[in-house]
Amino acid sequence: MGAGTVGSAAVLRIGEAAEQAGVSCRTLRYYEELGLVVPAGHSAGGARRYTDADVARLQRIRELQELLGFDLGEIRTIMRSEDQLAALRSEYQAGGDVARRKEILAEAMQINARLRAMVKAKRDRLDAMLEDLGARAKRNRVRARDLEAEEAGRPAS
Amino acid sequence: MGAGTVGSAAVLRIGEAAEQAGVSCRTLRYYEELGLVVPAGHSAGGARRYTDADVARLQRIRELQELLGFDLGEIRTIMRSEDQLAALRSEYQAGGDVARRKEILAEAMQINARLRAMVKAKRDRLDAMLEDLGARAKRNRVRARDLEAEEAGRPAS
DNA sequence: ATCGTAGCTTACGTTGACGTGAACGTTATA
DNA sequence: TATAACGTTCACGTCAACGTAAGCTACGAT
Numbered sequence: 001m002g003a004g005t006v007g008s009a010a011v012l013r014i015g016e017a018a019e020q021a022g023v024s025c026r027t028l029r030y031y032e033e034l035g036l037v038v039p040a041g042h043s044a045g046g047a048r049r050y051t052d053a054d055v056a057r058l059q060r061i062r063e064l065q066e067l068l069g070f071d072l073g074e075i076r077t078i079m080r081s082e083d084q085l086a087a088l089r090s091e092y093q094a095g096g097d098v099a100r101r102k103e104i105l106a107e108a109m110q111i112n113a114r115l116r117a118m119v120k121a122k123r124d125r126l127d128a129m130l131e132d133l134g135a136r137a138k139r140n141r142v143r144a145r146d147l148e149a150e151e152a153g154r155p156a157s
Numbered sequence: 158m159g160a161g162t163v164g165s166a167a168v169l170r171i172g173e174a175a176e177q178a179g180v181s182c183r184t185l186r187y188y189e190e191l192g193l194v195v196p197a198g199h200s201a202g203g204a205r206r207y208t209d210a211d212v213a214r215l216q217r218i219r220e221l222q223e224l225l226g227f228d229l230g231e232i233r234t235i236m237r238s239e240d241q242l243a244a245l246r247s248e249y250q251a252g253g254d255v256a257r258r259k260e261i262l263a264e265a266m267q268i269n270a271r272l273r274a275m276v277k278a279k280r281d282r283l284d285a286m287l288e289d290l291g292a293r294a295k296r297n298r299v300r301a302r303d304l305e306a307e308e309a310g311r312p313a314s
Numbered sequence: 315a316t317c318g319t320a321g322c323t324t325a326c327g328t329t330g331a332c333g334t335g336a337a338c339g340t341t342a343t344a
Numbered sequence: 345t346a347t348a349a350c351g352t353t354c355a356c357g358t359c360a361a362c363g364t365a366a367g368c369t370a371c372g373a374t
Binding site for chain 1: 220223224225226255258259262265266269270272273276277279280282283284286287290291293294297298300301304307308
């Protein structure tokens with residue numbers, strides 16, 4: 001860690017982490033219960049201590065929940081995949097023979113592709129919806145222009 | 158209605174409408190309870206009769222629910238806006254003075270813009286996510302290529 | 315030392331969005 | 345005209361995702 005950064009050890013208490021993630025403390029405890037986010041550490045007295053990485057994880061969970069509409073069960077599955085992916089990445093970087101590295105890479109690419117397909121499908125549907133709304137807006141603009149013209153044509157009918 | 162089309166009177170029974178919309182009968186009755194979709198008519202005996210327009214409305218509701226993540230309360234608000242918009246459209250087409258038509262148009266455009274902004278925001282976030290996933294995919298592809306090269310360089314190490 | 319704030323566990327409550335009978339009426343068809 | 349399939353209205357059940365209250369503990373400032 002470079003000098004200048006204070007570093008991101010397990011310094012955040014549950015309230016602080018919750019606020020940064022935009023959720024409640026209860027939600028954090030609930031997520032932990034589900035195995036979604038386990039705090040990086042604990043104080044001597046047993047209080048949860050979160051890192052910035054934990055907060056990032058929380059934000060990712062909210063994104064998957066609110067943006068993609070997954071339920072927490074599906075999110076758990078996804079996060080497990082990503083955790084596994086991170087583990088694979090470590091193993092990958094640690095070296096190992098080429099065959100193993102290829103295996104790892106293949107799995108990573110597959111996981112990525114699955115999520116990508118879901119996101120893309122959703123985005124495309126949103127795009128279609130947006131296009132529809134845009135067409136309506138355009139029609140309205142045309143009508144508005146016509147009205148202006150009509151008004152100008154007969155200023156005081 | 159042109160000859161050739163049977164027309165879309167209130168012909169669908171609840172089971173048929175439900176199937177076409179991809180939901181359960183219970184859901185239709187529930188939506189009616191919430192004032193989201195009131196069947197276009199009823200049989201002599203009191204059975205609900207839906208039109209194709211009702212089914213379209215149902216599909217729109219599902220879209221708002223699943224794609225945009227609105228709850229049924231928010232959807233009710235949106236649908237009310239759209240109903241009002243349709244009413245305005247009728248009033249608009251019926252004529253009326255220019256000032257009134259401009260008012261109507263302004264309101265319609267405002268309603269449209271609100272929804273459009275929400276959809277666009279969501280789509281942009283999805284786009285960002287997709288871009289991120291794409292970048293990861295690209296890195297993986299590069300790594301895969303490197304691995305192939307390494308293997309070719311030392312065929313039988 | 316103490317006192318207020320924050321955190322901990324346990325456990326029951328709540329809200330949205332339906333699912334699932336029960337008991338009964340309606341409709342299409344053989 | 346019988347009868348199976350479909351419909352109706354209550355009304356209670358369920359599941360996820362938390363909210364909330366109670367009773368107790370830990371830590372930071374005065």
